[in-house]
Amino acid sequence: MTTIDEVRKTLGGKPVLLVAPGDAGFDGVAPVVFAGDGAEPALVARPRDVGEVSAVVRAAAATGVPFAVRGGGHAYARYGTVAGGLVLDLRLLGGVQIDPERRVGIASAGTTAGDYTGAAAEHGLATGFGDTLSVGVPGLALGGGIGYLSRRDGLTLDNVLGAEVVLADGAVVRASDDENPDLFWALRGGGGNFGVVTRLDLRLTPMTVVTGGLLAFAPDPRTVGALLAAAAAAPDELSLMVNVMKAPPAPFLPAERHGTPIVVALVCHSGAPEDADAALAPLRAAGTVLVDLVRPQPYPDLFGLAPSQAGMWPAQRTGFVQTVVEDVAAQVIDAVRTAPTPVAVLNLRPMGGAIARVPRDATAFAHRDREVLATVGALGPDGGRVAEARDWVGRTADALGLGGAAYVNFVADPGAGAGDAYPPATLRRLQAVKRQVDPANLFRSNLNVLPVEEPAPARA
Numbered sequence: 001m002t003t004i005d006e007v008r009k010t011l012g013g014k015p016v017l018l019v020a021p022g023d024a025g026f027d028g029v030a031p032v033v034f035a036g037d038g039a040e041p042a043l044v045a046r047p048r049d050v051g052e053v054s055a056v057v058r059a060a061a062a063t064g065v066p067f068a069v070r071g072g073g074h075a076y077a078r079y080g081t082v083a084g085g086l087v088l089d090l091r092l093l094g095g096v097q098i099d100p101e102r103r104v105g106i107a108s109a110g111t112t113a114g115d116y117t118g119a120a121a122e123h124g125l126a127t128g129f130g131d132t133l134s135v136g137v138p139g140l141a142l143g144g145g146i147g148y149l150s151r152r153d154g155l156t157l158d159n160v161l162g163a164e165v166v167l168a169d170g171a172v173v174r175a176s177d178d179e180n181p182d183l184f185w186a187l188r189g190g191g192g193n194f195g196v197v198t199r200l201d202l203r204l205t206p207m208t209v210v211t212g213g214l215l216a217f218a219p220d221p222r223t224v225g226a227l228l229a230a231a232a233a234a235p236d237e238l239s240l241m242v243n244v245m246k247a248p249p250a251p252f253l254p255a256e257r258h259g260t261p262i263v264v265a266l267v268c269h270s271g272a273p274e275d276a277d278a279a280l281a282p283l284r285a286a287g288t289v290l291v292d293l294v295r296p297q298p299y300p301d302l303f304g305l306a307p308s309q310a311g312m313w314p315a316q317r318t319g320f321v322q323t324v325v326e327d328v329a330a331q332v333i334d335a336v337r338t339a340p341t342p343v344a345v346l347n348l349r350p351m352g353g354a355i356a357r358v359p360r361d362a363t364a365f366a367h368r369d370r371e372v373l374a375t376v377g378a379l380g381p382d383g384g385r386v387a388e389a390r391d392w393v394g395r396t397a398d399a400l401g402l403g404g405a406a407y408v409n410f411v412a413d414p415g416a417g418a419g420d421a422y423p424p425a426t427l428r429r430l431q432a433v434k435r436q437v438d439p440a441n442l443f444r445s446n447l448n449v450l451p452v453e454e455p456a457p458a459r460a
């Protein structure tokens, strides 16, 4: 009997929806967002309530089958699937509840950023996520969550008030400042290592109209540094990201620029509308503006800007920089010009503001004092060009000096280890929690924290 047969037998009598290759609907539920090497899963389990999640987790633990937990499916390293194994697909566990009085939003495991943002907007409220509505809320929040409100309200994980978690032994527990505080600490930054989060309680903030959108500039190396300097001096109400990128064939960009390097700022001013122009002026003065789509708009409308990357093969490296000096910006612009993939980008996300006000050890996201999160990415539909794309990413990231510390949610290398993302003290604390709640490392399709003790540093 194969282990998959054992899973079926273990789940026998439980009403969990199981979908296998050849079953109707398998081709719709098995893929994750990105293309990649590796065979498809042998079984996808689609629980509809927490009891069924627990049953699937117990079956995975009992059989030892290769196991992955899938939320929105957006992990660049394709953590949400596993070749020949069992995928726990959380998408049928949707549902958002908004409590406007307490200003708390409750996201079930299958909730996307779009589901939640739309429901909260009906009450004039929001919780900050990233830039893309199809991303899963727990998947985003467990790693960090940096986006349009981060400098004002912190990362998504800074707004997590509590969680319901199915642990590796199938037990359902709560985690918050008052209940299982070590687990609560680890969940906020430790990714999917500690259990299946079936519910997140999130802080909501009043939000109706923002002044935001896209500013596209000519590819002048000085513009990159000027935008980052403006961001560093900006009020917390201004969050932005800067892309040095191959211009996509978007109708709002001049046709002659398509496929050539441009500098784009995606901005969101969430303070008083009458303060927006003054806050945005230094950005508008950062270079030759080609397109200015920044205007007052309902907060959810900001999210139409990010193009879909579904079906692409990702190559990516992430880290932190202080700034991008002119000479390096010029190298990146040149690199973008000759990149082997249709999507080629240096994505820069200024941190600071509320992100930096959280103490470094308050959550498992320890990069509080970093100035700019930087990610070099090359994506395209042709799997045959991945090696070339990785080389390009490596060279460009080296020019920026990226390395040594990564942002969990942007890691694309399936072989990356937790030591690439967490400082030693954070990693040791994560490992201690892992030993408590998942000693057999059932939850390992992620940036894996091993349930081991760090070896003591060698004595001189």
Ligand SMILES: Cc1cc2nc3c(=O)[nH]c(=O)nc-3n(C[C@H](O)[C@H](O)[C@H](O)COP(=O)(O)OP(=O)(O)OC[C@H]3O[C@@H](n4cnc5c(N)ncnc54)[C@H](O)[C@@H]3O)c2cc1C
Binding pocket: 032, 033, 068, 069, 070, 071, 072, 073, 074, 075, 076, 078, 079, 080, 090, 109, 129, 130, 131, 132, 134, 135, 136, 137, 138, 139, 140, 142, 143, 144, 145, 146, 147, 191, 192, 193, 195, 196, 197, 198, 309, 409, 410, 445, 446, 447
């Ligand atoms: C197009 C695109 C845009 C993005 N934009 C941003 C952005 O602006 N800001 C930002 O911070 N990030 C961004 N990300 C990164 C994104 O936050 C991460 O990839 C995130 O982990 C995706 O979560 P998911 O549930 O969609 O993906 P999945 O691949 O399903 O899950 C990712 C990881 O989380 C685990 N996981 C998911 N749900 C649960 C759960 N309920 N319980 C336990 N573990 C779980 C999975 O096992 C896996 O290890 C973006 C990614 C893409 C592809």
